[in-house]
Amino acid sequence: MTQLIQARKGIITKEMRKAAERERLDPEMIRRGIAAGVIVLPANINHKNLQPLAIGRGTRVKVNANIGTSPDYPQAGELLQKLEQAIAAGADAVMDLSTGPNIAQIRRQVLAASPLMVGTVPIYQAAAEALDRYGAIVQMTVDDLFRTIEEHARDGVDFITVHCGITRQIVQNLQKRRRTIDIVSRGGALLVGWMLYHERENPLYEYFDRLLEIAVEYDVTLSLGDGMRPGCLADATDDAQIQELLILGQLVERARARGVQVMVEGPGHVPLNQIQTNVEIQKSLCRGAPFYVLGPLVTDIAPGYDHIVAAIGGALAAWAGADFLCYVTPAEHLGLPDAKDVREGIIASRIAAHAADIARGLPGALDWDLKMARARKALDWQTQIKFAVDPERAKAVRREKNPGERQECSMCGQFCAMKIVAEALGSEQFPGC
Amino acid sequence: MTQLIQARKGIITKEMRKAAERERLDPEMIRRGIAAGVIVLPANINHKNLQPLAIGRGTRVKVNANIGTSPDYPQAGELLQKLEQAIAAGADAVMDLSTGPNIAQIRRQVLAASPLMVGTVPIYQAAAEALDRYGAIVQMTVDDLFRTIEEHARDGVDFITVHCGITRQIVQNLQKRRRTIDIVSRGGALLVGWMLYHERENPLYEYFDRLLEIAVEYDVTLSLGDGMRPGCLADATDDAQIQELLILGQLVERARARGVQVMVEGPGHVPLNQIQTNVEIQKSLCRGAPFYVLGPLVTDIAPGYDHIVAAIGGALAAWAGADFLCYVTPAEHLGLPDAKDVREGIIASRIAAHAADIARGLPGALDWDLKMARARKALDWQTQIKFAVDPERAKAVRREKNPGERQECSMCGQFCAMKIVAEALGSEQFPGC
Numbered sequence: 001m002t003q004l005i006q007a008r009k010g011i012i013t014k015e016m017r018k019a020a021e022r023e024r025l026d027p028e029m030i031r032r033g034i035a036a037g038v039i040v041l042p043a044n045i046n047h048k049n050l051q052p053l054a055i056g057r058g059t060r061v062k063v064n065a066n067i068g069t070s071p072d073y074p075q076a077g078e079l080l081q082k083l084e085q086a087i088a089a090g091a092d093a094v095m096d097l098s099t100g101p102n103i104a105q106i107r108r109q110v111l112a113a114s115p116l117m118v119g120t121v122p123i124y125q126a127a128a129e130a131l132d133r134y135g136a137i138v139q140m141t142v143d144d145l146f147r148t149i150e151e152h153a154r155d156g157v158d159f160i161t162v163h164c165g166i167t168r169q170i171v172q173n174l175q176k177r178r179r180t181i182d183i184v185s186r187g188g189a190l191l192v193g194w195m196l197y198h199e200r201e202n203p204l205y206e207y208f209d210r211l212l213e214i215a216v217e218y219d220v221t222l223s224l225g226d227g228m229r230p231g232c233l234a235d236a237t238d239d240a241q242i243q244e245l246l247i248l249g250q251l252v253e254r255a256r257a258r259g260v261q262v263m264v265e266g267p268g269h270v271p272l273n274q275i276q277t278n279v280e281i282q283k284s285l286c287r288g289a290p291f292y293v294l295g296p297l298v299t300d301i302a303p304g305y306d307h308i309v310a311a312i313g314g315a316l317a318a319w320a321g322a323d324f325l326c327y328v329t330p331a332e333h334l335g336l337p338d339a340k341d342v343r344e345g346i347i348a349s350r351i352a353a354h355a356a357d358i359a360r361g362l363p364g365a366l367d368w369d370l371k372m373a374r375a376r377k378a379l380d381w382q383t384q385i386k387f388a389v390d391p392e393r394a395k396a397v398r399r400e401k402n403p404g405e406r407q408e409c410s411m412c413g414q415f416c417a418m419k420i421v422a423e424a425l426g427s428e429q430f431p432g433c
Numbered sequence: 434m435t436q437l438i439q440a441r442k443g444i445i446t447k448e449m450r451k452a453a454e455r456e457r458l459d460p461e462m463i464r465r466g467i468a469a470g471v472i473v474l475p476a477n478i479n480h481k482n483l484q485p486l487a488i489g490r491g492t493r494v495k496v497n498a499n500i501g502t503s504p505d506y507p508q509a510g511e512l513l514q515k516l517e518q519a520i521a522a523g524a525d526a527v528m529d530l531s532t533g534p535n536i537a538q539i540r541r542q543v544l545a546a547s548p549l550m551v552g553t554v555p556i557y558q559a560a561a562e563a564l565d566r567y568g569a570i571v572q573m574t575v576d577d578l579f580r581t582i583e584e585h586a587r588d589g590v591d592f593i594t595v596h597c598g599i600t601r602q603i604v605q606n607l608q609k610r611r612r613t614i615d616i617v618s619r620g621g622a623l624l625v626g627w628m629l630y631h632e633r634e635n636p637l638y639e640y641f642d643r644l645l646e647i648a649v650e651y652d653v654t655l656s657l658g659d660g661m662r663p664g665c666l667a668d669a670t671d672d673a674q675i676q677e678l679l680i681l682g683q684l685v686e687r688a689r690a691r692g693v694q695v696m697v698e699g700p701g702h703v704p705l706n707q708i709q710t711n712v713e714i715q716k717s718l719c720r721g722a723p724f725y726v727l728g729p730l731v732t733d734i735a736p737g738y739d740h741i742v743a744a745i746g747g748a749l750a751a752w753a754g755a756d757f758l759c760y761v762t763p764a765e766h767l768g769l770p771d772a773k774d775v776r777e778g779i780i781a782s783r784i785a786a787h788a789a790d791i792a793r794g795l796p797g798a799l800d801w802d803l804k805m806a807r808a809r810k811a812l813d814w815q816t817q818i819k820f821a822v823d824p825e826r827a828k829a830v831r832r833e834k835n836p837g838e839r840q841e842c843s844m845c846g847q848f849c850a851m852k853i854v855a856e857a858l859g860s861e862q863f864p865g866c
Binding site: 070071072073099124127128131137174175178180181182183184185186188189190192193196197231232233234235271272273298299300301302303304305307308309311312315316319330331332333334335336338347348351352354355356358359360366368369370372373374376377384385387388389390393394396397398400401402404409410411412413414415416417418420421423424425 | 506560561626666771791
């Protein structure tokens, strides 16, 4: 029985209890959210070492890190280093998006090593294998695709991205009305290529029930992919995107009816002033399903700094109600991220998520900031470093820029406002942070 | 005659014309904005090599970089490197906040080398000299302070931060009702220390007319400092901050009446959900004066990453109407930024400013993104690098991560969505970007 089916029966599972405990939330609140479909708890019955977390209404905004090999960087060792980095940097989830060789073997290594929930995009493997087997991605059969999906489910993958919402109708519309950048979703592009070649409907849409049967058996959470997500500001919130979202909303209902947990993926490249609208239209059309956004990126012009661009959009999206942020690294649009990029991306997303938690009034979110503020006033560097989102970085910068380790820092030295004011107004002592 | 006085007389000065030209705006629009006080054009009559820029309504959001020596890092050479870095990275203004030795000499070097408008905080020099001369900052006299301000004006400083709004009343209120972090403004702290020691009113408030006489003579734009800006989220939008803002609004009127250009500085540490309110209350109380914000920082917990924290807040603030973003570097809260930090801080702020320009519908802002998007679709790396906010960085990352320099990047390789879609849908050629 999936978490959703159990939640509807009024059962608080041990996963719900654990997830509630990790956020100091009421397990009954989690159960009710799952039953209503506004919370998902991705926890494949075969992912044995998972530390479960809930995603959705009333919970902390979560952060996902995409890791994976690529044909140019096929080493499993590097991938596992990125997984370690993701865990250390405080990600809540990882997606193994490997497209290099030995995808299945690598996935099993990731699952074995990851206490974080693990997501995948099965069509990457199906496409890579079709290329090997038949010499062309479009020769992939419907059975190949579903066999791969079932393999991922059986291996213990907690959530899978499936681009079920790209219908023939949408592709025909796209042919008539081209976009500035038509499609930037890899999975979306693979499917569209297949659909046009075979002149057939999207198998993930046509055989959605087959997908649901796999998902319900292993309790795989479906992450309905947005193959039509805008890949530049000029394409944001356009017909193609909203047509797909309408389909995704209908699929959310069908998944829930079958007892399958489901969340919905969102853009992409979106200007600041359209982010709230994007979140609200998703929440409305997709019946409150948790919203998993990639970015959003609020400008197209900053390759090398897209983790910052995504932090701006992610903070705003999460404040408006997005539940799950897919990180973007400084390598985005330029190449495959390395372990250092993974860290930068996760910290940027965690900052965005936390800023949104505060803005949303998540109970307890502001306590963290208060501890930091008090340590700052007291010029207590040890406590400041302890409570930094990345203590290692804070410690290194502090040390590098303050060789003597005096009490004030090298920005102001004897002109330190904290010291001057403490002398002028008298200092208050705070009980240990 | 100041730009403001001339604008009121209907004169379009050569600075207005130049500033308009640099942004492809109508010079008459700039003149009208200056006359109404919603635009400032900081251009000291003695800053000979200045390339003027307008700040305020209808213009591009501007970015300032704080540079300066400190007692721990007193080298003028390092400061001038930071100035070069600021110019190269695309800052619109620099503030020389030096507190190390030879402040006056360093400032003159900065002014001689800077085509960007230059701001200062004269009380730093007055305080440093009082320390040298009398052995204690509080021994600074009112005449010392005004003599220093006049020196800055005569040297050609385009705008000065003056914390005129900290009245005795506000300090008394602060003594009664302490904040989590009372004061984080250096200038504010120096003044409060002085006021409490002497039991006197803030000289910048008491003798505001004397300040106006200096400003009008050299056309120094006043940047009314927010000595009570919140230094942590817990202090945001509180009594002390708003009391000071009320005073600043009154001083805006007095400055304008004397023909002095004036803008107003703002926070600081502000949660996401209070940023719009902060901008709107400033615009209302300060009669539409251009708003110059430091950050805002949307969380306190990210030392080492505060450029990202500030980019989130800055984008939102500028979208809501803030006109001028003071950068924050990764070194903030830890030590004095070096040239590398300066670059990181400026790029992060420029991203925020540009995202806001797009959201505000600034004519032409989106064109930049469109050029990038088209180059991306065409997998035209040269053009992508050319239009990157930091071409050097984009080029370096591209090279590092794609040793072979194939057409696709190492993220997707043969699974590149652009290629798959171009093959499936047919590729459109765009005339050169």
